[in-house]
Amino acid sequence: MPGEILDNQGKGEASWSWPPIHPEFRLFAAIGAGLCLVAALLGWETLAWPLGALTVGIVAFFRDPRRVTPTGDRFIVSPADGLVTLIQKVPPPRELTVDDGSGRPGLKDEPVTRVSIFMSVFDVHINRAPIGGTVRRVVYIPGKFVNADLDKASEENERQHVMIERGDGLVLCFTQIAGLVARRIVPFIKPGDMLASGQRVGLIRFGSRVDVYLPEGTEPRVIMGQKVTAGETILAEIGEQLQIEGIYQ
Template sequence: MTSLEKPNLGTSSVRWRWPSIHPEGYKFAIIAAVISLAFFIFVAEWLGWIGAAITVWILAFFRDPVRTTPKDGRMIVAPADGLVTMIATVAPPRELVGEGALAADPVTRVSIFMSVFDVHINRSPIAGTIARVVYISGKFLNADLDKASEENERQHILVEGQDGMRIGFTQIAGLVARRIVPFVKPGDIIAGGQRVGLIRFGSRVDVYLPAGTAPTVLLGQRTIAGETVLAVAGRDERIDGIAQ
């Protein structure tokens, strides 16, 4: 077992720690800090404190915590932190359909909404090879709306596992989001739960499960990217739950 692998029994050196900040966030934090300092010196102290609070929020927005992903080729993990707001049976996007990609038949789509308070680093649902990355410009509607999957700025990613299982997922920009930042390109070999990109300032991720696979999450449930198991490939047993 390598130093990065974690057992599911016993004790280890696991300790809570402050999450690191993704480099993408530093430039925004520096700009906010400079403006805050200018407010303190030249304008009004209360504006400076507001700017300081915004600076701290920006650093929190771009936090990049370590995640522990189960190593099981059947498990499909959540690509995003957030709230499961939609589970529907739909046809996959045409950009993810075709030879060597997904079939056009309807499958289960799980939509995860990320608020401005969630971690916005997105991760791969499975290990495999990046088969497609398709960026589409579009609108910036509320990402919680169903039509956002077809009208908003978005980026489709297709991952093919070693066993041939293909998982498509879509990063969708939201009302506040203005840029999708990719970390991968076609041909890259990635691990399950590996970072694949981020969406700046509020957004959504849709995951298209394989045929004959039911989600193991529920509407209203919160997911943790790279850790929460969205589904187990080939398991078509629906589950119920309770909000409490």
């Protein structure tokens, strides 16, 4: 049940169910189904079957499963499903450091830890808020559509920066990046909106990436090559700087 509190002591009820589908699927699924129907009526079975499979794949792409988000002031949860492909110290994007005229300061123009999460076409593409707070900036930037798995995608691709500020003044930013196949970033939020941790903030269609810029003095609790889940995986704990190693096996 949405909004129900569950814990590690057995509180609450959990059961498997088919994930809901986000309404964005309708147009694309209708096109696929229409082409499949035309091919079937014309007797082109070798084409109709792949088109039918494509339609099912489109519906699956827009699935929007419910998630259980850990609660706690120190937790930064993953904003995306996917694979951690880059962890680097980099300067934050200029759009997040310059004065935007709102009277609220942006990030310091100093290197921070960036965690990049690559979403393949098989991952859920609904993005979620890594922390709760107020949306201070949403900056859309048109650009290219190179492979989102490449480092240069952060500076060259179509992207959208989001800045969230908590009540205690903590600021966290993340960037939605379109990829080689992705062609549209669909926002669900705007500046001034109040968000809860794990709340849906948007989606990127057909393969993409999300960069998270961790606050100063915070290192990730995930490692390179790890699979993460939006709204559930704890990406980092604020103020923690532990080194974590893993074995690829």
